[in-house]
Amino acid sequence: MERPLDLIAGLLAPVRCAICTGELPASQRVGVCPACARRWPAWRCPPLPGVDNRVACGPFDGLLRGALLALKFGDQTWRAEGLGHWMAHCTRTDVPAPPRTAVVMPVPLSRERLRERGFNQAELLAVHAARHSGRALDVTTLRRRTHLSSLAGRNRSDRREILGAYVCTAPAPPAVLLIDDVTTTGSTLEACAAALREAGAVTIHALTCAGADDLAPPLPLEPGRGAATGHTES
Numbered sequence: 001m002e003r004p005l006d007l008i009a010g011l012l013a014p015v016r017c018a019i020c021t022g023e024l025p026a027s028q029r030v031g032v033c034p035a036c037a038r039r040w041p042a043w044r045c046p047p048l049p050g051v052d053n054r055v056a057c058g059p060f061d062g063l064l065r066g067a068l069l070a071l072k073f074g075d076q077t078w079r080a081e082g083l084g085h086w087m088a089h090c091t092r093t094d095v096p097a098p099p100r101t102a103v104v105m106p107v108p109l110s111r112e113r114l115r116e117r118g119f120n121q122a123e124l125l126a127v128h129a130a131r132h133s134g135r136a137l138d139v140t141t142l143r144r145r146t147h148l149s150s151l152a153g154r155n156r157s158d159r160r161e162i163l164g165a166y167v168c169t170a171p172a173p174p175a176v177l178l179i180d181d182v183t184t185t186g187s188t189l190e191a192c193a194a195a196l197r198e199a200g201a202v203t204i205h206a207l208t209c210a211g212a213d214d215l216a217p218p219l220p221l222e223p224g225r226g227a228a229t230g231h232t233e234s
Contacts, residue, residue: 018082019067031085040064042090045211048186050193051178051204053098056211057090060182064210068181072121080121083209084128090207091133091177098205102175104130104137107192108144108166125209126179135177141170141199142192162191168199175203184212 015024017033019040024033031037040058048054058064067083070076091098106126114120123139130137146165176196183189189206196204 016078016082018079018086019063031082031089036063037086037089042093043211045183045186045208048190048193048206050197051186051189051206053096054183054186054189054206054208055090056183056208057087058210060210060212068121068210071124072117072181077119077121077124080124081128084125085132087125087129087179087207087209088132091129091135098177098207099175099203100135101173102135102177102203102205103173104133104135104177104179105142105192105196106139107178107180107188108139108142110144110146122180125181129177129179129207136173138173141168141172142195143167143169162187163194164191166192166195168195170199172196172199172201174201176201176205178204178206180206180208182210182212183208 016022017024017031017036019032019036022033022035024031042055042057045054045056060068067079071079071083104126106120106122108122109117109120126137126139129135144165145167178189178192178196180189183206189208193201193204193206
């Protein structure tokens with residue numbers, strides 16, 4: 001339990017942008033600063049089997065890459081709230097937008113990886129994305145049943161082994177908003193979507209904080225609809 005002095009210090013401390021760590025305006029208490037929001041507009045990623053729409057909030061480079069690595073490996077889980085809030089904004093500007101009834105689900109980690117890291121970064125992002133978008137959150141239905149080594153650096157044929165690594169432990173909701181930190185080839189999202197559809201999901205949107213460089217050229221969102229402005233919604 002936090003001590004009273006720690007709570008007071010937390011309230012008085014300046015709120016930082018989850019990407020550049022610059023101080024946010026007093027009127028914008030969570031999220032990313034307007035400059036970072038303009039620098040990384042959302043874009044649609046190439047289509048995936050079983051996924052109706054896949055959107056990344058920005059490319060996996062620069063300060064955004066650093067922010068996600070700090071969240072995942074640098075014990076800076078405080079960044080998850082601002083990044084999750086930013087992702088929630090994308091659910092309002094994305095075309096086509098996920099249904100309001102879509103249930104937010106994070107890409108799960110294996111038990112081995114969860115024990116090793118102590119948390120699931122996708123789940124942290126999903127918690128805040130769900131809260132700021134006003135959607136329901138489900139962190140139990142979709143599970144990873146096998147542990148695989150990192151997919152980074154593998155070719156697409158090697159990545160096929162991930163198919164079948166995910167399973168639903170209960171019927172899936174009709175509409176799902178799948179959340180992860182980074183998408184590369186999309187193999188993980190595709191495997192999750194396959195498990196969700198087998199469990200009854202009809203509509204699946206995928207939203208990631210970033211898309212890696214090896215993706216095909218992004219498909220722009222409708223003019224004026226893809227970039228966050230720094231306005232907060234909660």
